[in-house]
Amino acid sequence: MTHKVLVLAGDGIGPEIVAEARKVLEALRRGFGLAVELEEGLVGGAAIDATGTPLPEATLRLAREADAVLLGAVGGPKWDDLPSERRPEKGLLGLRGGLGLFANLRPAVLYPELAAASTLRAEVVAGLDMLIVRELTGGIYFGEPRGIRTRPDGVREGVNTMVYSEPEIERIARVAFEAARRRGRRVCSVDKANVLEVSALWREVVTRVAADYPDVELAHMYVDNAAMQLVRAPRQFDVMVTGNLFGDILSDCAAMLTGSIGMLPSASLDAAGKGMYEPIHGSAPDIAGRGVANPLATILSVAMMLRHSLGEGELAGRVEAAVREVLAAGLRTPDIDGGEGTRRVGTKEMGDAVAAAL
Amino acid sequence: MTHKVLVLAGDGIGPEIVAEARKVLEALRRGFGLAVELEEGLVGGAAIDATGTPLPEATLRLAREADAVLLGAVGGPKWDDLPSERRPEKGLLGLRGGLGLFANLRPAVLYPELAAASTLRAEVVAGLDMLIVRELTGGIYFGEPRGIRTRPDGVREGVNTMVYSEPEIERIARVAFEAARRRGRRVCSVDKANVLEVSALWREVVTRVAADYPDVELAHMYVDNAAMQLVRAPRQFDVMVTGNLFGDILSDCAAMLTGSIGMLPSASLDAAGKGMYEPIHGSAPDIAGRGVANPLATILSVAMMLRHSLGEGELAGRVEAAVREVLAAGLRTPDIDGGEGTRRVGTKEMGDAVAAAL
Numbered sequence: 001m002t003h004k005v006l007v008l009a010g011d012g013i014g015p016e017i018v019a020e021a022r023k024v025l026e027a028l029r030r031g032f033g034l035a036v037e038l039e040e041g042l043v044g045g046a047a048i049d050a051t052g053t054p055l056p057e058a059t060l061r062l063a064r065e066a067d068a069v070l071l072g073a074v075g076g077p078k079w080d081d082l083p084s085e086r087r088p089e090k091g092l093l094g095l096r097g098g099l100g101l102f103a104n105l106r107p108a109v110l111y112p113e114l115a116a117a118s119t120l121r122a123e124v125v126a127g128l129d130m131l132i133v134r135e136l137t138g139g140i141y142f143g144e145p146r147g148i149r150t151r152p153d154g155v156r157e158g159v160n161t162m163v164y165s166e167p168e169i170e171r172i173a174r175v176a177f178e179a180a181r182r183r184g185r186r187v188c189s190v191d192k193a194n195v196l197e198v199s200a201l202w203r204e205v206v207t208r209v210a211a212d213y214p215d216v217e218l219a220h221m222y223v224d225n226a227a228m229q230l231v232r233a234p235r236q237f238d239v240m241v242t243g244n245l246f247g248d249i250l251s252d253c254a255a256m257l258t259g260s261i262g263m264l265p266s267a268s269l270d271a272a273g274k275g276m277y278e279p280i281h282g283s284a285p286d287i288a289g290r291g292v293a294n295p296l297a298t299i300l301s302v303a304m305m306l307r308h309s310l311g312e313g314e315l316a317g318r319v320e321a322a323v324r325e326v327l328a329a330g331l332r333t334p335d336i337d338g339g340e341g342t343r344r345v346g347t348k349e350m351g352d353a354v355a356a357a358l
Numbered sequence: 359m360t361h362k363v364l365v366l367a368g369d370g371i372g373p374e375i376v377a378e379a380r381k382v383l384e385a386l387r388r389g390f391g392l393a394v395e396l397e398e399g400l401v402g403g404a405a406i407d408a409t410g411t412p413l414p415e416a417t418l419r420l421a422r423e424a425d426a427v428l429l430g431a432v433g434g435p436k437w438d439d440l441p442s443e444r445r446p447e448k449g450l451l452g453l454r455g456g457l458g459l460f461a462n463l464r465p466a467v468l469y470p471e472l473a474a475a476s477t478l479r480a481e482v483v484a485g486l487d488m489l490i491v492r493e494l495t496g497g498i499y500f501g502e503p504r505g506i507r508t509r510p511d512g513v514r515e516g517v518n519t520m521v522y523s524e525p526e527i528e529r530i531a532r533v534a535f536e537a538a539r540r541r542g543r544r545v546c547s548v549d550k551a552n553v554l555e556v557s558a559l560w561r562e563v564v565t566r567v568a569a570d571y572p573d574v575e576l577a578h579m580y581v582d583n584a585a586m587q588l589v590r591a592p593r594q595f596d597v598m599v600t601g602n603l604f605g606d607i608l609s610d611c612a613a614m615l616t617g618s619i620g621m622l623p624s625a626s627l628d629a630a631g632k633g634m635y636e637p638i639h640g641s642a643p644d645i646a647g648r649g650v651a652n653p654l655a656t657i658l659s660v661a662m663m664l665r666h667s668l669g670e671g672e673l674a675g676r677v678e679a680a681v682r683e684v685l686a687a688g689l690r691t692p693d694i695d696g697g698e699g700t701r702r703v704g705t706k707e708m709g710d711a712v713a714a715a716l
C-alpha cells in the first residue's frame with residue numbers, strides 16, 4: 001500500500017526546509033522501498049497570494065485524502081496587516097480544526113551535541129527529554145462567542161471564549177497517559193484551576209481519567225508555576241498535558257530551554273492517528289531564501305510522521321539515527337553554531353548529508 | 359498626616375514574613391519619624407477559618423479606608439478542595455477587583471549577589487532589570503460568562519471569557535508608557551493578536567496610546583514568542599505590558615530567571631495611586647512555620663509602598679539600601695544560599711539585620 005503524503009511548504013523558510021525533507025523521503029524510497037506518493041498544496045501566505053484565501057478548499061480536500069500532511073511554516077510580515085480572518089495563521093488553524101487534529105505532541109529534547117546553545121546552565125538541562133501534549137482544536141483558539149463588538153454604552157470590547165467540554169478533555173488526557181506509558185510514566189497536567197472554571201473541569205476530568213492508568217503518576221500544576229518550574233528544573237517533567245493556549249506558551253518556552261529550537265519536530269494527530277507534521281519553529285522571514293535555515297526539525301518531523309501515521313517505526317529510527325550521525329560529524333547550520341570541531345553548513349548541505357547518511 | 363496601612367498576613371509563611379516587614383516600618387517610625395498607623399485584617403485561608411469567607415466585609419472596608427495594603431500571601435493545601443468561589447485566592451481577587459487595583463507592577467531584577475542562584479548562564483542574565491506591567495482587574499480572570507454548565511446534549515463544559523474594553527486597555531497602556539519614561543523608554547506589548555480578537559483590539563489600542571509617547575519605543579510580541587525570548591535573551595526587555603493571564607504566566611517566568619524569587623516585590627495600584635503591596639512568591643506551605651522563609655521580598659514591597667502610595671521616596675531608597683547592605687554582608691536565607699563568604703540566617707535574623715541597617 002502506498003502512503004499518500006500532502007506536502008505544504010508554506011511561507012518564509014518553509015519551501016527551503018521542506019525541500020530537504022523531501023530528499024530524505026526520496027532516500028527512503030530508493031534505499032528502503034518506502035512506498036510513498038507526494039502531493040503538493042498551498043497554505044498560508046502562499047495560498048493568499050495565489051488564491052486570496054489562506055486555506056483553499058482544494059488544500060483541505062487533499063489533506064483529508066492524504067494519510068499524513070507535512071507542513072513547513074506559515075506567516076510573515078507581508079500578511080501581518082490583513083484582518084485576522086484572512087491571515088496565514090487561519091490556514092494552519094483551519095487545517096487543525098478541519099482535520100480534527102486535537103492532539104499536538106511537542107517533544108522538548110536537548111541534543112547533547114547542542115548543549116552549549118542552551119541559555120540555561122548545563123547541569124540544569126543536561127539530558128532534558130520531555131513531551132508536551134497540547135490540546136489543539138479547542139479552548140480559546142476556537143471558542144465562541146468571539147470578536148470585537150460595541151457595547152450598548154458605545155465602548156468597544158474584544159472577546160474570546162475559553163471553553164472545554166468533558167469529552168474534549170478526556171480524549172487529550174488519554175493521549176497523554178498513553179504517551180507516558182511509553183516513556184517515564186508520569187503526567188503533569190497544567191491548568192489555572194485556582195481562578196478559571198474551565199480549568200477546574202479540566203482538573204476534575206484528568207483526575208478521573210487517571211484512574212484508568214494506575215501505573216502512571218499524575219500531578220497537577222498551575223500554569224504560572226509551570227512556567228517557573230520549566231526554568232527552575234525542567235527535568236522534573238516527563239509528559240506535560242495542557243490546553244491549547246497554555247500549551248502554545250509553555251511548549252515554546254520548553255523548546256527554547258533546549259537551545260535546539262531548529263531541531264524540534266511536532267505532530268498533530270486526529271483520533272485515528274492521521275496527522276500533520278511540522279517543525280515547531282516558525283517561518284523565519286528574516287532568513288528566508290538565504291539557504292541558511294536548519295532543515296533538521298522538518299526532517300525529524302518526517303521521522304514522527306513515519307512512526308505515528310505511516311506505521312514505519314523502523315524507518316523513523318533510521319532517520320533519527322542519520323540526524324544524530326550528521327550532528328556527531330560536526331555539521332551545523334548557523335542557528336546551532338557549535339564552535340570547535342564543528343563545520344558550518346547551509347540548508348542544502350545539511351539535507352544532503354542526512355540523505356547520504358541513510 | 360499619618361499614613362494608614364492595612365496589614366494582611368494571610369496564610370503559610372505570610373505571618374512570618376509580614377512580621378519582619380513590620381519591624382522595618384517600626385524602624386522607620388523610630389529612626390526617621392515615619393507617621394504610620396497599622397491595622398490588621400484577615401484574608402485568604404486565615405479568613406476562611408475564622409469567618410467562613412476568604413474576604414470578610416470588614417477586611418474590604420478597612421482596605422478601602424487605608425492608604426495602602428501590605429499583604430503576605432494566601433492559599434495552601436488545607437483549602438485546595440473548596441469550590442472555587444470559597445477558596446483563599448478569591449480573597450486576593452476580591453481585593454484586586456474591589457479596590458480597582460488594575461495596574462500590577464512586577465519588577466524582575468537580578469541581584470548581582472545572587473547571580474549564582476539563577477539557572478540561566480551568567481552572561482544571559484547579568485544585569486537583568488525589567489518591569490512587567492500586568493493588567494489586574496480584567497481579562498479572563500473577571501470576564502463573564504463563566505462557570506461549568508451542562509449543554510442541551512447533556513455534555514458538561516467549562517467556560518471562561520477573556521474580555522478587554524478600550525478604556526481598560528488604554529489605562530494600563532498609559533501606566534506602562536509612564537513607567538518606561540522613568541526607565542529605558544521602551545515598551546514591549548505582549549498579546550496573541552494572530553489568533554485572538556481580544557488581542558487584536560489590545561494591539562490596536564496600545565498602538566494608538568503610543569502616539570502620545572513619541573519618546574518611548576513600542577514593540578509588539580506574541581505571547582508564545584515572549585515566553586521564548588524571556589529564556590533566550592531577557593535583557594532585551596525594559597517594560598513589558600500585557601493582560602492579566604499572560605502577565606501571570608510571564609511575570610513568574612521572568613521572576614524565576616533572576617533566581618531571586620524570594621527577593622521580588624510587587625505593587626498593585628488603582629487610578630489614584632493607592633495600592634496593595636506583596637511579595638511575588640506564594641504562601642510556601644511546605645516551609646511555613648519553620649522560620650526559614652525569606653522576608654526580603656516583603657520588605658522590598660514596603661519600599662514600593664513607601665514610594666508609590668505614601669509619597670516617601672526617600673525612605674523607600676533607604677529600605678532598598680539596607681537590603682543591599684545585608685546582602686553585601688553575606689546574609690542569606692536558604693532559598694538564596696550563596697556558598698562562600700555568605701552566612702545562612704533565618705527569617706527573623708534577616709528582618710532584624712535590615713531593621714538594624716536602617
Ligand SMILES: CC(C)[C@H](C(=O)O)[C@@H](O)C(=O)O
Pocket residue numbers: 075089092093248552553582
Ligand atoms: C501560528 C500560530 C497560530 C500557532 C499557534 O498559536 O498555535 C503557533 O504559534 C504554534 O504554536 O503552532
Ligand SMILES: CC(C)[C@H](C(=O)O)[C@@H](O)C(=O)O
Pocket residue numbers: 194195224433447450451606
Ligand atoms: C494566587 C493567584 C490567584 C494569583 C494570580 O493568578 O493572579 C497569583 O498567581 C499571582 O500572580 O498573584
